Amino acid sequence: MKRRLQLAALALVLSVFSSAAQTKEPTDAKARILSAKSVYFEDQIGDSAVRNEAVQQLKKWGRFQIAKDMKQADLILVLSADPRKGGYVVFSGGQTGTVGKNGQIEEDDVPTFNKAAPVRYAYLTVYDAKSGENLWSAEHQWGGALTGFHSAGARLVNKLRKEIEK
Numbered sequence: 001m002k003r004r005l006q007l008a009a010l011a012l013v014l015s016v017f018s019s020a021a022q023t024k025e026p027t028d029a030k031a032r033i034l035s036a037k038s039v040y041f042e043d044q045i046g047d048s049a050v051r052n053e054a055v056q057q058l059k060k061w062g063r064f065q066i067a068k069d070m071k072q073a074d075l076i077l078v079l080s081a082d083p084r085k086g087g088y089v090v091f092s093g094g095q096t097g098t099v100g101k102n103g104q105i106e107e108d109d110v111p112t113f114n115k116a117a118p119v120r121y122a123y124l125t126v127y128d129a130k131s132g133e134n135l136w137s138a139e140h141q142w143g144g145a146l147t148g149f150h151s152a153g154a155r156l157v158n159k160l161r162k163e164i165e166k
Helices: 002-022 028-035 048-061 152-164
Strands: 038-043 075-080 087-090 096-099 105-107 121-128 134-141
Touching: 028 134, 028 152, 038 048, 048 075, 048 152, 075 152, 121 152, 134 152
Parallel strands: 038 075
Antiparallel strands: 075 121, 087 096, 096 105, 121 134
16 A cells, blocks of 8 residues: 555656646747847838838737837847848848858848839748847738738737747
8 A cells, every 4th residue: 555655656746747847948039039128120021001010019019119229129020021041130231131051141132123023921030139040930921801911010920929928
């Protein structure tokens, strides 16, 4: 009888430790996003309705103060029409670019405004403002009656909110 009690106690202790081990600890990126106080929102899409809905969703969320200057922010949120390739870089002239895994720096192509290319997806990427490290990114189909003509940015902000508050 005493042996059974010891085994039961051991099983209970092991189950507590195994359930504690299975509890998800926040990833480093998630923890850095959660600890941030301010964000700088950069619109690279150029559609004011999409930008405004995304910014309104950020304000409604209320987690971050929206900084007017990139240097004042903990995070940089970039809303773009193309997927980001690596770390985020802003050159002295204001041109944006990325840093690849091998450390090479690539300037983003300068857009051609006289050609209308259909945009199929919007992308939201979260960067650490100090290191330029990509902490989170997602995409959402942009436009259409079912998904909302200008809701892609707001939907991406909601997706960020749901994923980091899990």
